[in-house]
Amino acid sequence: MKKYIPILKETQLFSGISENEIEPMLSCLQAEVRSYKKGEYVLSQGDSLSYITVLLEGCLHVQKDDYWGNRSIVNVVGEGDMFGEAYAIADDARLLNDVLAVEDCRVIFFDVKRVITVCSSACRFHSMVVQNLFFAISEKNRRLVQKIGHMSKRTTREKLISYLSEEASKQQSSTFLIPFNRQQLADFLCVDRSAMSNELCKMRNEGLIKFERKQFTLL
Amino acid sequence: MKKYIPILKETQLFSGISENEIEPMLSCLQAEVRSYKKGEYVLSQGDSLSYITVLLEGCLHVQKDDYWGNRSIVNVVGEGDMFGEAYAIADDARLLNDVLAVEDCRVIFFDVKRVITVCSSACRFHSMVVQNLFFAISEKNRRLVQKIGHMSKRTTREKLISYLSEEASKQQSSTFLIPFNRQQLADFLCVDRSAMSNELCKMRNEGLIKFERKQFTLL
DNA sequence: GCCTTTTCGTTGTAAAAACAACAGATTTAT
DNA sequence: ATAAATCTGTTGTTTTTACAACGAAAAGGC
Numbered sequence: 430m431k432k433y434i435p436i437l438k439e440t441q442l443f444s445g446i447s448e449n450e451i452e453p454m455l456s457c458l459q460a461e462v463r464s465y466k467k468g469e470y471v472l473s474q475g476d477s478l479s480y481i482t483v484l485l486e487g488c489l490h491v492q493k494d495d496y497w498g499n500r501s502i503v504n505v506v507g508e509g510d511m512f513g514e515a516y517a518i519a520d521d522a523r524l525l526n527d528v529l530a531v532e533d534c535r536v537i538f539f540d541v542k543r544v545i546t547v548c549s550s551a552c553r554f555h556s557m558v559v560q561n562l563f564f565a566i567s568e569k570n571r572r573l574v575q576k577i578g579h580m581s582k583r584t585t586r587e588k589l590i591s592y593l594s595e596e597a598s599k600q601q602s603s604t605f606l607i608p609f610n611r612q613q614l615a616d617f618l619c620v621d622r623s624a625m626s627n628e629l630c631k632m633r634n635e636g637l638i639k640f641e642r643k644q645f646t647l648l
Numbered sequence: 649m650k651k652y653i654p655i656l657k658e659t660q661l662f663s664g665i666s667e668n669e670i671e672p673m674l675s676c677l678q679a680e681v682r683s684y685k686k687g688e689y690v691l692s693q694g695d696s697l698s699y700i701t702v703l704l705e706g707c708l709h710v711q712k713d714d715y716w717g718n719r720s721i722v723n724v725v726g727e728g729d730m731f732g733e734a735y736a737i738a739d740d741a742r743l744l745n746d747v748l749a750v751e752d753c754r755v756i757f758f759d760v761k762r763v764i765t766v767c768s769s770a771c772r773f774h775s776m777v778v779q780n781l782f783f784a785i786s787e788k789n790r791r792l793v794q795k796i797g798h799m800s801k802r803t804t805r806e807k808l809i810s811y812l813s814e815e816a817s818k819q820q821s822s823t824f825l826i827p828f829n830r831q832q833l834a835d836f837l838c839v840d841r842s843a844m845s846n847e848l849c850k851m852r853n854e855g856l857i858k859f860e861r862k863q864f865t866l867l
Numbered sequence: 868g869c870c871t872t873t874t875c876g877t878t879g880t881a882a883a884a885a886c887a888a889c890a891g892a893t894t895t896a897t
Numbered sequence: 898a899t900a901a902a903t904c905t906g907t908t909g910t911t912t913t914t915a916c917a918a919c920g921a922a923a924a925g926g927c
Contacts, residue, residue: 493797504793515793519786525794525814545782563737563764566785570734573792574722574744578712580799581720581838583885584913611875619800621915626876628914642875642923802915803883830905840885845906847884861893861905 430455430462433485433537440483440509441565442558450554457555459540465530472528478516480538481562484508487534493526505616514566517541580619585628588618593638597647604646649674649681652756655704659728660784665773673773677758684749691747697735699757700781703727706753707827711835712745721835723791724827730784736760737785799838804847807837812857816866823865 434448434455443451462485465471471489472478489506506512506528516522518541545559579591592614597603607614615622632638639646653670656662662670681704684690690708691697708725722745725731735741737760764778798810811833816822826833834841851857858865 515786515789517786519783519790522787522790525790545779563782566782566789567734567737567741570785570789570792571738571741571744573789573796574734577720577722577792577796577799578744580796581712581718583718583838583840586913610873612873619802621802623876623878623916623918624914627878630876805883829903831903842886842888842906842908843884846908849906 430460433462436485436509437483437537440511442481442483442511442561444561445557446554454554454558458543458558461538463536463538465534465536467530467533469530470527471530471534471536472513472524472526474524474527476524477521478513478524479541480513481511481517481541481544482513482539483511483537485535485537487530487532489534490529490531491526492529511565514541514562518545518562518566576617579617585618585620585625586632588620589625589628589632592618593645593647596645603648604644606643607645608643610643649679652681652704652754655728656702656756659702659730660787661700661702661730661777661780663780663783664776669773673777676774677762677777680757682755682757684753684755686749686752688749688753689746690749690753690755691732691743693743693746695743696740697732697743698760699732700730700736700760700763701732701758702730702756704754704756706749706751708753709748709750709832710745711748719835720838721828721832722795723788724836726827730781730788733760733781733785734788737764737781795836804837804839804844805851807839808844808847808851811837812864812866815864822867823863825862826864827862829862 431452434451437443437451438446438448443454446454465487471482474493484506486508488508489512491504491506491512504512512528513524516524544562575595579588579595582588582591593607596605596607600606609617611626612622615625618625629638629640633640636648638648650671653667653674656670657665657667662673665673684706686706690701693712703725705727707727708731709721710723710725710731711719711721713719723731725747731747732743735743763781794814798807798814801807801810812826815824815826819825828836830845831841834844837844848857848859852859855867857867
């Protein structure tokens with residue numbers, strides 16, 4: 430359990446809490462680590478979840494099969510990411526998606542009741558975790574709305590402009606780095622990579638933007 | 649103010665709190681009720697919000713109009729639903745969307761600082777409101793993720809299938825009512841109305857669905 | 868260093884969507 | 898009850914996207 434503390438320290442959930450403070454919290458929060466083989470389901474649609482979870486190792490896909498059996502991947506969970514928290518915290522929320530291990534995985538579970546109910550004074554950093562969770566979910570909410578703002582644009586060019594403008598304003602510079610490669614950016618904006626790449630180059634030729642790998646400049 | 653207590657009692661924010669316990673909380677939370685006519689804006693993009701709000705009566709759309717006049721409906725707020733909370737909780741978050749009354753509405757405002765800061769006095773149900781707020785924000789996140797799931801689909805048909813499947817499963821019936829007219833549904837899924845209407849009729853001709861105004865049936 | 872894998876840009880084609888314009892049905896207002 | 902406004906379906910045209918296939922450049926492993 431101890432070996433995962435450096436990973437946990439970097440997560441938003443434990444932001445502002447040092448490594449030696451995390452250790453006693455693990456038992457307070459009834460932490461439990463489980464392993465999954467590639468192809469196994471970590472969570473399934475319809476499940477009732479009572480754990481806050483953080484992915485320690487591997488990669489997960491949050492996906493859904495619709496009425497006619499078509500599958501859609503909703504989200505990719507990377508190492509250190511929290512997932513399923515909205516289902517664990519909400520009162521009686523059944524999972525609407527499946528969570529599949531696409532690699533061998535290691536997941537840490539925290540009892541949600543222990544997390545959101547502040548325990549007696551012994552665990553003084555607990556209230557900070559509660560607050561972290563509160564702000565994290567609010568921020569996640571706003572990020573989702575922003576993502577919807579980009580996706581709602583009709584053309585690939587408009588989606589790109591929407592996203593790049595926001596990134597520029599967030600980083601307070603017309604030159605900035607994006608956290609995606611081309612494929613990931615396309616997946617984020619829900620467009621085809623090659624079509625997007627094509628559009629980016631057109632925009633560059635028209636003198637709207639400059640870019641080099643992950644560095645972009647709005648002109 | 650008193651007459652709204654029976655409505656508030658049924659809301660997520662005051663879940664588990666009885667009517668006679670709500671009354672003293674209203675002053676503690678500095679509640680204020682305002683009315684809006686159909687077509688009026690309750691909140692506007694760029695606003696800084698310091699109130700948790702609950703819709704007592706009517707229906708609201710959380711939406712955004714872009715430079716070219718394209719409208720994107722992010723969320724539908726029904727009676728008893730809370731809105732804008734993610735912006736109120738964060739310290740310096742400006743609203744990304746407008747909130748429009750699509751019917752005559754009545755909204756109650758609570759000072760967010762009073763809500764999330766548990767008071768010292770004998771307001772013992774206050775901490776339960778805080779917990780309810782957690783639940784509500786989590787649920788909101790889930791709804792946003794669902795919407796992204798629909799929008800992430802490449803074709804209008806897939807978007808429709810995704811949305812209608814979910815609505816069917818949410819209402820636990822293959823026949824159900826949607827809360828949108830055609831234009832609003834198009835705005836919600838971020839596609840052109842006529843193209844969507846066309847696609848719906850094709851799907852009906854292919855025997856996939858039946859519909860009549862706002863009532864749909866999956867076959 | 869070299870080889871392998873990944874990333875990125877480019878092109879052409881087929882499919883799909885946006886857009887515009889219009890007519891009939893339905894709802895709302897007076 | 899009638900007129901006005903809104904909603905819905907339909908069609909044709911233009912624009913945009915998805916898809917597939919490929920080579921060059923860059924990154925990573927040994």
